[in-house]
Amino acid sequence: MIPAFFGFLIGTILGSLVKALADRSLREETFSGRSYCPKCKKSLVWFDLIPILSYFVLGGKCRYCKSRIGIEYPLVEIGMGILTGLLFFLNPIISPSLIFHVFFITILGIIFLTDLKEMLIPDSIILPSIGISLIYLMIFDNYFLDSLLTGLVIAGFFLILIIITRGKGMGGGDVKLGMFLGLGLGFPNGILALMLSFFSGAIFAVALIILKKKKFGQVIPFGPFLVLASLISLFWGTNILNWYLRFPNF
Ligand SMILES: [Zn+2]
Numbered sequence: 001m002i003p004a005f006f007g008f009l010i011g012t013i014l015g016s017l018v019k020a021l022a023d024r025s026l027r028e029e030t031f032s033g034r035s036y037c038p039k040c041k042k043s044l045v046w047f048d049l050i051p052i053l054s055y056f057v058l059g060g061k062c063r064y065c066k067s068r069i070g071i072e073y074p075l076v077e078i079g080m081g082i083l084t085g086l087l088f089f090l091n092p093i094i095s096p097s098l099i100f101h102v103f104f105i106t107i108l109g110i111i112f113l114t115d116l117k118e119m120l121i122p123d124s125i126i127l128p129s130i131g132i133s134l135i136y137l138m139i140f141d142n143y144f145l146d147s148l149l150t151g152l153v154i155a156g157f158f159l160i161l162i163i164i165t166r167g168k169g170m171g172g173g174d175v176k177l178g179m180f181l182g183l184g185l186g187f188p189n190g191i192l193a194l195m196l197s198f199f200s201g202a203i204f205a206v207a208l209i210i211l212k213k214k215k216f217g218q219v220i221p222f223g224p225f226l227v228l229a230s231l232i233s234l235f236w237g238t239n240i241l242n243w244y245l246r247f248p249n250f
Pocket of ligand 1: 037038039040041042062063064065066067
């Protein structure tokens with residue numbers, strides 16, 4: 001349990017980073033520079049930036065202008081804490097692969113937020129992440145070619161969908177995200193993530209239409225489904241595939 005707790009603490013710090021990078025990439029700001037209150041623009045000091053705790057100590061308000069701080073700050077910190085804790089629990093030994101997967105879920109966290117908020121997967125986030133993944137895989141992973149091929153297949157599949165549907169429902173960001181998650185998950189987990197994202201996305205879309213929240217043909221961002229499916233594949237992909245393969249093929 002000690003690795004899991006350690007992972008949780010690291011994850012909460014990464015959660016602050018995820019939220020900051022998501023906001024900054026949507027505002028097209030640089031990623032360096034101190035954190036500040038979005039309302040009064042005052043720079044925050046270190047004790048305003050302790051994950052989860054600061055939010056509750058300050059009662060969810062800015063220390064200076066008393067404007068409300070969104071509940072999404074502590075939620076993202078807790079969410080990233082749980083995910084990173086789970087990652088450390090499942091892989092308790094520090095290795096290049098563990099560090100790479102911490103990086104992988106951090107980037108997925110940022111994309112989840114930006115796509116949910118503005119239906120945007122920023123190039124400033126996803127392109128360097130693809131580059132870093134390629135370098136990591138080339139140096140550390142014996143299955144580099146499998147992962148590269150998985151990424152290309154998923155990205156190519158999305159590209160064909162975009163051409164067929166003339167860009168309705170999916171965008172170039174999804175192509176790049178497909179490449180990234182193919183690299184991060186490899187084969188067969190990357191393909192599993194693709195299938196899970198379509199299942200969950202379709203169920204969600206039908207539910208929205210039935211509940212009359214959306215009309216048929218209206219756009220919902222697909223990135224969040226890809227992110228959730230990728231996380232499930234990362235943590236339980238092998239279990240799901242083993243379970244599935246126990247059944248005789250139809
Ligand atoms: Zn303020």
